[in-house]
Amino acid sequence: MWNPALETMSREDCREYQLNRLQEQLQHAKDNTEFYNEKLSDIRPENITTMEMVTTIPTTTKSEIRNAQQLGDGLYGNLLAVDTEAIISYHQTSGTTGSPIRQSDSLRDWEWWTDCWATVLWAHGVRPEDTVFFPFSYGVFVAFWAAHSAAKRIGAQVIPGGGMSSVQRVEKIADLNPTVVTLTPTYAFRLAEVAAQEGIDLRASAVDTIICAGEPGASVASTKKALEDLWGAQVYDHAGATEAGAWGFSCSSDDLGLHVNEARFLVEVLGPDDEPVSPGSLGRLVVTPLNRYAQPYVRFELSDRVRLSEKNECECGRRYRFVAGGVLGREDEFKTVNGTLLSPRTVEDIVHGFDGILNEFHVQIKDHPEKDLDTIAIAVESDQNHDYSTQRISRQLRKELRRHTHLTFTVNVRQSGTLDRNTHKSNRFSDLRQRRAQYRQ
Ligand SMILES: [Zn+2]
Incomplete structure (x- = not known):
């Protein structure tokens, strides 16, 4: 059962608890699946x-899971x-890095998903008196199904927002007074734009909490601040994956990042030698869901890059380890441009921290037409509420980008x-290089 008291366990008790659960999980996976019996x-x-x-x-990769499903x-x-x-529910991954992985869940697993999301919502201040709006078309992806169940478990009122246009959704926010909205950062920007076009002031709405998922934006300082300014609400982050589950959540602390x-x-952060990296160092995330039953995973490689914080106890009172700055990107999202x-x-x-432009942007990386070099271009939109010239924005943004990226x-x-505009998740980076494919990640 969901038990907030676990969040304040000492490190020693937590380790013992996790190792006991891990032993049970390993035994379960070995005894009951052919895949892990062999592996x-x-x-x-x-x-x-x-x-x-x-x-x-041994760790488990996405491609191993995909092959097991395709060949079995x-x-x-x-x-x-x-x-x-x-099995009571079917979901699947989006398949952005290959064909989708099919995820089965039993009733027991669905209880587990609900517990995991109840932890997220509770940490973000959701209580029985809240009304949670989900402006999202629930579908074959697991996104927000579990959050919906968890909001009900806490005792909050739930408003499902599927099958509506963005205009209808902002009208629902104005009419029904939800206090919590759960969505991707990209869509939070989009709804704010639509609300402004419709003359609806989101800052004057009852919404005081925005819970973001699906993209790491809410742990990016300038993105979080821009969303908080647009909505007049506190913005929280959450991280998870269809296979691994909802493993991380932000808290009331001023530090940007996620508790595990x-x-x-059981979350591990590993270096290139597959050994755990010390707190403060960058590594890749390997996650073992400790109570996943119907389709278990052992040491699942998520390929997210993260950095564990050195802090042992958070101002929020939790002792759960903290991933500083949240998910810093997937390994395949990092690009090598001109070395x-x-x-x-x-x-x-x-x-998102730059004055005079809107939040949407697109980046294109291409081959230089003549030289053996890459070119990188960014398209942004001027904000009519500011009186900056195009030349000034262009010059200053180029300077700022060069200062931080050295490009x-x-x-x-x-x-x-x-x-x-993308509705839910953005793909703002296009890598169109042909010649220098060897440099691509
Ligand atoms: Zn905390």
């Missing part, structure tokens, strides 16, 4: 008694730990509303 044949769960021993267990029988291949009659839900997840590593998030932070951008300043 973990050399692993004896009762011997995994320290965190050092955990690194002897039925929808889920040899990954199922229960009879198919026990350590009652439900320099570029983080899309750095560009987002600069654009020279071509800056194109356009009129507001001329760039394409």
